[in-house]
Every structure is written in C-alpha cells, then in structure tokens.
Amino acid sequence: MSPNTLHQPVLVTECLSLLGAGPARTFVDGTVGYGGHAEALLRESGPDGRVVGLDRDGVALRAAADRLAPFGDRALLVQASFRQLRDVLRGRGIRQVDGVLLDLGVSSVQLDEAGRGFRFSEGTAEETPLDMRMDAADGETAADLLARASEETLADWFRRYGELSGAGRLARRIVQTRGEAPLRTAADLIRVTREARVGGGRRHHPATLVFQALRIAVNDELGALEEGLAAARDVLGPGGRLCVIAYHSLEDRLVKHTFRTEERGCICPPRDPMCTCGRKPTLRRITRRPVRPSDEEVAANPRARSARLRAAEKLAA
Secondary structure (H helix, E strand, O other): OOHHHHOOOOOHHHHHHHHOOOOOOEEEEOOOOOOHHHHHHHHHHOOOOEEEEEEOOHHHHHHHHHHHHHHHHHEEEEEOOHHHHHHHHHOOOOOOEEEEEEEOOOOHHHHHOHHHOOOOOOOOHHHOEOOOOOOOOOOOOHHHHHHHOOHHHHHHHHHHHOOOOOHHHHHHHHHHHHOOOOOOEHHHHHHHHHHOOOOOOOOOOOOHHHHHHHHHHHHOHHHHHHHHHHHHHHHEEEEEEEEEEEOOHHHHHHHHHHHHHHHHOOOOOOOOOOOOOOOOOOEEEOOOOOEOOOHHHHHHOHHHOOOEEEEEEEOOO
8 A cells, every 4th residue: 555545634625725726826735745735736726726845754755746746747846844935936936826735743654654763652662763853864863862962951842842741850861861771762762751750641651742742852843833834924925825734732832823923913012002013914814713624534534633724814015
C-alpha cells in the first residue's frame, strides 16, 4: 500500500470552502505532505489554477510529486519550510496568491514510520531511534538535543511544549542519566520518564507529552508557525484566504491569538486616548470558533479527532 493510500487528508471539504477554491486561482499548500489537500485544490481550480506545495520532508515531497504528476506544471513542489514562503514565491516570480493552507502536525505515514521516532509503542521502543526531524537530512535529532541541552532548557521545553507537571524533575533525571549513558532510543526516554514519575494524565501515556515537547523543540514548530503566519499574511492578495489546521492546544492558541491581533490592528494599551502605533487591521476572521471534523470523518480517520481549523481573509491595504 502506497503512502498516498495510507495518509488521509483532514477537513478537505471545509478547507476548499473556506479557501474559496475555484478556477484559475493560485494557492499555496505550505505543508503539502503526501498531496491530499493539494490534489483537491488542483481539481477545484482547473484547468488553469496552480498550487505551490512546500514541505520539509523530502520523502513526503517525492510521494506528492507522484500523486500530483497528472496535473503537470500546475503543481510546483519545493522542499522548504513554510516559514520561507516569501522567498520561495519571490524566487519564482509569484507576487500574490489567492489562498494559503497550513496543515500542522505529523502525517500518518510519518507517525507510522518507526525510523523517524515521532511515536513509540512498547513493543518496538528498543528499536525506535530518537530522531523526530521533519527533514530527516537536516538539523539535530532529539537524541542530540537530549545530550547537550542544559537542565534549565530541558525543563522549559517540557513545561512549555508538553505542558507537563514534573518538568523540572524529568530534566534533572535526564541530565543524571546521560552522564552514565546517552539516551538514544524511545525505550531510553520512556524509562527515564517513568523513573522521574512524570504523569500523562488519564488520556495519555506518561511519555506522550514528553515526545510531543521534544518534537516541537527539534523542529522549532512554534517559531516556524509564528513566522509562517506572518509570511502567509504578506503573500495573500486582498480577499485571499488563510486556513490553518492545528492538532494541539499550543498551535491552536498561537493561531487564534495571531488572527485576533491581525484583526484588531492597533496594539496600543487600552488606556491610551489615541492610537500611536499606526498598525492597521490586516485580516478578518472568518471562523470565530474552530471548525472540527464530523463524527463520520473521525470514524473513518480517528487521527482527525483533534483537528481544529481556523480561517481568516486578507483585508485591502
């Protein structure tokens, strides 16, 4: 079974509607992955519409190229982070686009690929390396970060990105353990998490939020999202739409806050009698509350359960 068959894109109909997909329009899929959303956009925008697809994962990008090959040069795929969106478009002579889609998080195929280290199971943890890089050929692995980060930095990651109680205790235990032997596999990290008595609550394995925190740190996911939202705002033409699908509360809060800030414009303190910052509203929120998958979609694709879609429209300058 091919990766394209295994991976099911989330909230496709809702994205097409909110993006205003239609003929002869140009869209950016900033997380093209295995091409599911991009394929739907190309079908809706034919015969002259285009999709520029970005992804950090070269393996996913090659699979997307196979899937989108029937659309010819209407699909332009680039291995890059969506935080580089401005430069990618500028380098290809594209000044403005009609819509940008960011589907955050890790794909089903990445989750299921044992060598990537994005998830763990007790049965295979001894063989699962602590990698977690979206681009498997670039940057430090989770094992690298665990080997060099200070106790204070580790505690901050676990507290901020995993929202863990016991973050300091876990960081201390990691520093103690790595002095004896490096942490290289999922089993090593699970063992240390248990020794530090870190709980995941009723809904999570104790190590689930630890893995989430490390993955976010390895890939600078929140930093990339903040820059990517600003880049998307800048490349949209007036009336263009930005849709973002988030899968955990940290991402969703950042998207919600950014949309609210861009809609408000002025950032002067409320007590000031007049605006001195000069900021104008740049976006209008289309979704006041996040759009969630239907019960039918969740039944067909359980990993869609946590998806939250927010959308905004670019205002004229």
